[in-house]
């Protein structure tokens with residue numbers, strides 16, 4: 456029995472202080488994980504089987520069938536990647552370019568605008584280690600890290616002692632929550648919880664920006680000008696501040712620009728940074744990689760040397776308007792997460808799924824190919840929610856191929 460060091464891929468915090476006690480290929484114990492991470496490491500879900508049209512097949516035949524579907528398609532769609540390493544994502548981009556395919560990931564309907572603004576240098580950002588060592592004010596807006604990223608507050612943003620925050624949360628840190636409900640994070644930061652009605656985030660962003668520029672702020676809901684001014688002052692006085700942007704905020708705003716203006720107004724007297732609360736462990740990695748290669752973070756269509764980009768290339772639009780004639784899904788479950796009317800479109804075109812575990816999409820896919828769990832059974836590199844590169848070291852030998860290897864074989868078979 457031995458204890459191995461390990462990086463957890465349960466969420467985009469990519470905790471790198473995890474210990475796993477193994478006995479052969481059995482996990483005896485995990486150390487430092489939250490419950491979410493422990494479930495991910497144990498791989499509790501039922502493994503995917505290798506199938507063609509619902510019948511079990513050899514991996515060799517399934518890869519051959521996948522290659523035949525993709526090479527016979529005129530406009531294939533390739534989608535997923537939040538739970539894939541950078542190496543797999545790179546292979547998928549190569550495959551999409553060789554097939555003139557549509558290529559997209561979950562960021563096109565979640566944190567994409569925030570990551571894009573950071574990559575384009577439109578807003579200051581920082582690392583989570585900067586937050587641990589320097590932040591005196593953290594604002595959680597439209598997110599609940601106590602449940603979505605359970606070790607966020609203890610490792611980085613609230614409880615830890617840091618170089619400049621030796622007295623931790625008791626004296627040195629202020630955590631603020633703005634949300635539509637009193638979440639578990641809001642319970643922890645009870646003193647500075649601001650409850651707002653759904654869809655009113657934009658109004659509060661504008662009101663705070665007004666308050667910071669010397670105007671009397673007003674909102675249409677139950678929050679007085681005095682309360683808004685107090686909140687603006689709390690933010691203004693921060694030596695080092697971080698705003699953690701959750702999906703509640705992103706979904707509430709048609710555009711990200713008002714947040715950028717708020718940060719600009721704050722930074723006339725303070726020092727604030729934006730960090731997206733990315734969910735899947737390497738969603739941000741895909742955005743970085745595609746940005747490096749094409750100048751876009753998502754929603755592209757390859758066409759020879761050219762790359763088309765825009766809402767018309769998004770996975771939702773491509774499926775909704777029947778533009779794709781085949782789909783390859785990697786490490787994702789669109790059938791379980793998309794609106795029903797759009798997810799059902801996958802049943803009308805040949806669909807291939809590569810994933811370690813069974814999910815809703817596997818029930819309609821024409822070809823299913825099981826892959827190793829990245830992080831536990833296969834290694835690689837990922838980008839944490841704050842943009843830091845993290846190496847993943849597997850601690851099990853796996854009988855399954857990595858998704859990178861499966862894509863390599865599909866490319867060779869085309």
Ligand code: SF4
Nearest residue numbers: 463465466470492606
């Ligand atoms: S916070 Fe996220 S990365 Fe850290 S142990 Fe929990 S699930 Fe894993």
